[in-house]
Amino acid sequence: MGSKPPPPPQPSVSFKLVLLGDGRVGKTSLVLRYVNDVFSDKQEATVQASYLTKRLVVEGVPIMLSIWDTAGQEKFHALGPIYYRDADAALLVYDITDNDTFLRVTKWVKELKQMANKDIVMAIAANKSDLVRSKHIDTNEAASYAESIGATLFVTSAKAGTGIDDIFSDIAKRLLEKRKNSSDGLSLAHPKKGILIVDDEPEKEPPPKCCS
Amino acid sequence: MATSPRSPPGAPPPPEFEISRQSRLLAALSKKVIDLDELRMLAAQGVPDGAAVRPTVWKLLLGYLQSDRALWEQELAKKRSQYAAFKEEFLSNPMETARRQELEGQGSENAGSTNNGLLHRSEVTQEEHPLSLGKTSVWNQFFEYSEIMEQIDRDVKRTHPDMHFFCGDSSFAKSNQESLKNILIIFAKLNAGIRYVQGMNEILAPLFYVFRNDPDDKNANFAEADSFFCFVELLSGFRDNFCQKLDNSAVGIQGTLSKLSQLVAKYDGELQRHLEITTEVNPQFYAFRWITLLLTQEFNFADIIHIWDTLLSDPDGPQETLLRICCAMLILVRKRLLVGDFTSNLKLLQNYPPTNISHLLYVANKLH
Numbered sequence: 001m002g003s004k005p006p007p008p009p010q011p012s013v014s015f016k017l018v019l020l021g022d023g024r025v026g027k028t029s030l031v032l033r034y035v036n037d038v039f040s041d042k043q044e045a046t047v048q049a050s051y052l053t054k055r056l057v058v059e060g061v062p063i064m065l066s067i068w069d070t071a072g073q074e075k076f077h078a079l080g081p082i083y084y085r086d087a088d089a090a091l092l093v094y095d096i097t098d099n100d101t102f103l104r105v106t107k108w109v110k111e112l113k114q115m116a117n118k119d120i121v122m123a124i125a126a127n128k129s130d131l132v133r134s135k136h137i138d139t140n141e142a143a144s145y146a147e148s149i150g151a152t153l154f155v156t157s158a159k160a161g162t163g164i165d166d167i168f169s170d171i172a173k174r175l176l177e178k179r180k181n182s183s184d185g186l187s188l189a190h191p192k193k194g195i196l197i198v199d200d201e202p203e204k205e206p207p208p209k210c211c212s
Numbered sequence: 213m214a215t216s217p218r219s220p221p222g223a224p225p226p227p228e229f230e231i232s233r234q235s236r237l238l239a240a241l242s243k244k245v246i247d248l249d250e251l252r253m254l255a256a257q258g259v260p261d262g263a264a265v266r267p268t269v270w271k272l273l274l275g276y277l278q279s280d281r282a283l284w285e286q287e288l289a290k291k292r293s294q295y296a297a298f299k300e301e302f303l304s305n306p307m308e309t310a311r312r313q314e315l316e317g318q319g320s321e322n323a324g325s326t327n328n329g330l331l332h333r334s335e336v337t338q339e340e341h342p343l344s345l346g347k348t349s350v351w352n353q354f355f356e357y358s359e360i361m362e363q364i365d366r367d368v369k370r371t372h373p374d375m376h377f378f379c380g381d382s383s384f385a386k387s388n389q390e391s392l393k394n395i396l397i398i399f400a401k402l403n404a405g406i407r408y409v410q411g412m413n414e415i416l417a418p419l420f421y422v423f424r425n426d427p428d429d430k431n432a433n434f435a436e437a438d439s440f441f442c443f444v445e446l447l448s449g450f451r452d453n454f455c456q457k458l459d460n461s462a463v464g465i466q467g468t469l470s471k472l473s474q475l476v477a478k479y480d481g482e483l484q485r486h487l488e489i490t491t492e493v494n495p496q497f498y499a500f501r502w503i504t505l506l507l508t509q510e511f512n513f514a515d516i517i518h519i520w521d522t523l524l525s526d527p528d529g530p531q532e533t534l535l536r537i538c539c540a541m542l543i544l545v546r547k548r549l550l551v552g553d554f555t556s557n558l559k560l561l562q563n564y565p566p567t568n569i570s571h572l573l574y575v576a577n578k579l580h
């Protein structure tokens with residue numbers, strides 16, 4: 001490849017993240033809002049996991065997230081392991097107005113504990129908060145569940161665009177921390193199989209996300 | 213590179229050719245007994261849009277219409293009334309069933325005849341009580357399917373959301389959505405082993421669109437019934453891809469995906485190695501959707517219809533032709549794929565660029 005001026009800062013760290021959750025809880029909408037900042041309430045059903053990438057900067061470190069947005073319907077469940085088996089993080093999504101979809105999250109967590117990386121970083125999105133009228137959204141049960149499995153819980157709305165940057169940057173921060181603490185450290189960061197850090201699409205450089 | 217097919221850029225066929233193809237197709241269709249092999253051969257090259265014969269051609273290709281034209285009217289009437297009976301049996305809700313039974317009960321009392329086993333309101337048994345958990349309770353069956361019906365409803369609402377025919381506030385779009393829903397619910401109830409799988413809506417949509425737009429009003433009005441039977445026919449050669457139990461078998465989706473791999477390896481070994489070994493792009497990552505949805509999410513609607521003319525013309529069901537088209541899709545972008553890495557290749561194949569469909573089909577046809 002020729003030199004493209006100006007050279008984008010090449011992410012030195014990349015992570016693989018998988019979105020899991022029941023059908024129609026808004027996984028695709030969530031990730032499209034995050035990556036492209038768009039929303040459609042007529043999003044077609046996902047029958048095949050979509051692959052997206054997003055660059056961000058956390059605490060001055062450029063990061064590349066490669067994201068698998070999986071199909072939610074039970075029928076496609078059997079094809080799931082290929083997407084989460086070597087994932088660094090899982091974002092579990094449920095529909096805040098539908099308790100059954102929360103139960104599905106707990107099932108996914110059980111499956112991840114058995115099949116995925118031992119130290120996979122998990123976060124739970126209580127999505128579709130725009131559908132809840134009352135100002136106070138009760139997430140006590142979900143929050144204590146999240147705590148019990150070492151996950152973080154965020155209330156999100158892909159439609160309103162709330163909570164989404166927060167949840168992804170929380171995941172990225174925890175991933176980075178883990179990588180720093182691990183024996184190989186940042187300098188030895190080796191890209192995992194199947195993750196490459198070249199992206200031929202021009203992407204806006206996101207503002208640095210460094211607080212706290 | 214002897215393995216990579218070289219082909220001229222796809223030029224549109226000259227008008228004379230288009231006209232002669234159209235007249236040959238019309239001639240083939242007007243025979244008393246239609247020669248299906250001839251029809252397949254002609255339709256495989258695409259049914260001209262102007263000829264207004266696509267609904268008939270597709271019904272013939274799917275075996276819904278028989279080759280002997282003299283049988284059509286009777287056969288259609290039979291099927292359409294059979295479908296009306298399915299609707300009656302599977303779509304009426306328990307309240308209506310109960311009310312109807314009550315009315316019929318009264319009627320039979322008045323007429324002094326026996327009641328055909330239908331219950332009077334006063335005789336509602338434990339078994340038919342809405343809170344009964346008995347397996348035969350109409351209510352139990354109703355609740356069991358309400359979840360599937362809800363899913364079908366939501367997926368139908370997001371089928372081709374960009375097309376007025378399927379979506380929007382017009383009563384036309386609403387009635388079309390209603391038809392799609394009815395068909396999928398009846399299919400789910402008749403096929404308890406598969407029921408409804410997301411994506412079936414996408415496969416049904418082109419059939420219903422073509423039949424609903426039949427210039428013959430009577431046929432257009434029966435588009436729902438006709439689409440139902442053609443949908444069943446189409447899935448019968450194809451349903452294994454939707455069956456989770458068969459996912460990892462030779463006939464399930466994994467088997468189909470390895471057939472695609474082998475086909476690519478046969479015609480373009482370099483490309484297959486680069487894709488699957490060098491850049492580790494597993495065919496499941498992109499071709500799963502190509503195959504299970506018969507390419508309905510990869511191209512614009514007019515192009516899908518054109519591709520389906522060819523798919524439906526395959527006498528052995530759509531799969532072999534479909535795999536050749538998938539292989540041709542890879543070959544057409546091989547230059548970009550060969551310089552691409554995992555990310556760029558996967559993004560390219562998950563968002564396949566607009567393509568000259570005649571050329572695509574031409575290349576696919578060379579892979580015999």
